[in-house]
Amino acid sequence: MTQKNVDILVIGGSAAGIVAATTAKAFHPEKEVLIVRREQQAVVPCGIPYIYGTLECIDQNIIPAGHITDAGVELMIDEVESIDREAKTATTVSGGVISWDKLVIATGSLPKVPDWLPGTDLGNVFTIPKDAGYLEELRHALEKSKKVVIIGGGFIGVEIADELSKKGFDITLVELLPHVLQMAFDEELSVRAEEILGSAGVKLRLGCRVERIEGAGPVSSVRLAGGEELEADLVILSTGYLPNTSLAAEAGIRLNELGAIRVDEYMRTENKDVFAVGDCAEKFTFFTRIVKGLMLASTACSEARIAGMNLYKLSRLRTFGGTMSIFSTAIGGTTFAAAGVTEQVAIERGFDIVSASAQGIDKHPKTLPGVHGQWVKLIVNRESGLVLGGSVIGGASAGELINVIGVIIENKMTIHEVLTLQFGTHPLLTGPPTGYPLLKAAENVAKKLR
Incomplete structure (x- = not known):
């Protein structure tokens, strides 16, 4: 068993983890900062849809490791399997034990798979995780497919539909709400986005509920409530994400009603030496302080900067005042x-x-x-x-x-x-x-x- 001692341990090395670690090093240069992440390569989360159109390969959508090492932060490829808050240690899958003074949990989110929907386990049914290897598998599967059904008309679903339309795929986008992007935009924007998608050949099924995904082995069709059946060589589930908080929960760190790690305005948990940032951390609305489940890389990086600055000394000037939704996307060349x-x-x-x-x-x-x-x-x-x-x-x-x-x-x-x-x-x-x-x-x- 290997033993390592660091001042600041960051678990998770995507956008939030990287920013938390590099900010911590910038504001506390005398401290030793370590990121532990499972993935050899971290993908740019918001760039994932463009892997399947504008970009030529997944390697063009990787966050350079130089962002970490050039800042004086150490990167370890491993997976933390348990946290001991009392002993202030973390144990990794490889058998290592890391002692820490301050801990930042940045474990992100996982794709939400509807447990009520039959057929999600069929072949050629994919989610969109932040996992380069899995996303490469999706690329290979798309190369052998023609008819693609995308379930979910949020940003990921709409952006992938827009990108695949450039490649000549037969695409149908199914959304339960009356409009695409309805959770983010007023109707004027959603309707205009729908017009652009339609003109690009994307078939929209709005206000429609998926009843089941069908097939014998690989997927063959998607059945909608009401009986319409959509032929499909491949299905992409773009039905949202859930906070990845099992590691925190097993360590006894409190979660909120949405399953996110409870934090204060400095991004601290109830343990003043344990912080949480990004998709795994609790979110409040900017105007009314209502708990919400919004997940944005921009928000995650704001939280990460605040955590990194407040690790050793709190500043009332550096607090998180609530999530203010700022969304942008480009569809068919229009922002x-x-x-x-x-x-x-x-x-x-x-x-x-x-x-x-x-x-x-x-x-x-x-x-x-x-x-x-x-x-x-x-x-x-x-x-x-x-x-x-x-x-x-x-x-x-x-x-x-x-x-x-x-x-x-x-x-x-x-x-x-x-x-x-x-x-x-x-x-x-x-x-x-x-x-x-x-x-x-x-x-x-x-x-x-x-």
Whole structure:
């Protein structure tokens, strides 16, 4: 049995684990930091759909190990099988024992497989885990397939459908809700995304429940409630993820009602020397502090930075104020993005809101090559004028514009403060200063408030 002593042990080496470890080393350079992860290679989580279209191979979607080692963090390929909080040790599958002073659990999430759905164990039925070897198996299976049924119209399902459509697959996307991406976007964005998918040849079955997956050995079809049968050579289950917290639970670390590790605003568990970050850690909404199950790499990295900075000394300036949803995706060359709350969620939470939108362009003049329309919507609390949410449809620049809207929301800015913001513009990079879509949307909200 090998024995190793470190100051800071991080279990899990995907986005959250890497950021927690490198931040810890940056803020505590005298400390020895070790990441233990099972996988030799860590895939870029949000890049997984593009393995099957835009990217040529999985090797193009790997987080370089240099991000870890160049920061002065040690990487160990092994698997922690148990944690002893009292002894402050972790035991690995290879038989090693690691003693630690501070522990960060970043074990991520696992694909959710509906236990009520028959046929999920058939051949050529795949989930989307963050596992390079498994994802390579899916690639090989796709090479021998033509008819693909994707179950689930969230980001992963929609992005894979969009990518596979470029390769000429016969794709059907099945979603239980009335619209794709409905948990993230207002209806205007979802409907436009559906139009683009449909024009690319993706067949949509919306508001449909899958009854069973059928086949003798490998999958042959997917049966919907109501009797429709979809032929399938391959099925992709994109039905969400669950926190990977069995290791924490077995160590006696408390979980919440959604199965995530309970943490405070410094990302500490009830044991002040044990932190948890990323998909395995508890999430609260930014506005109402309701427990939620949202999993985003951007959120995970924010949590990881906060944990890394607070390991040895808490700072009230470095706390996590709740998960503020900031989503973006690109479908058929058009960017769809949202931050904060949708109109529906705002109303459900009890806010009295005003919303307005504006249409513009992302470069100027519009005669320039590559100009894309840019549509911006803002959602505002009627009483205070505080910006609660926003959406953008546009070109590539919309991905950064939604981050600007996210900063506006997180810093509790009112629509009146937005109207006086100074934005730099350039013909090749932004909309025109005379008709900047974000400011025009703010003007239209202000008119309604008056």
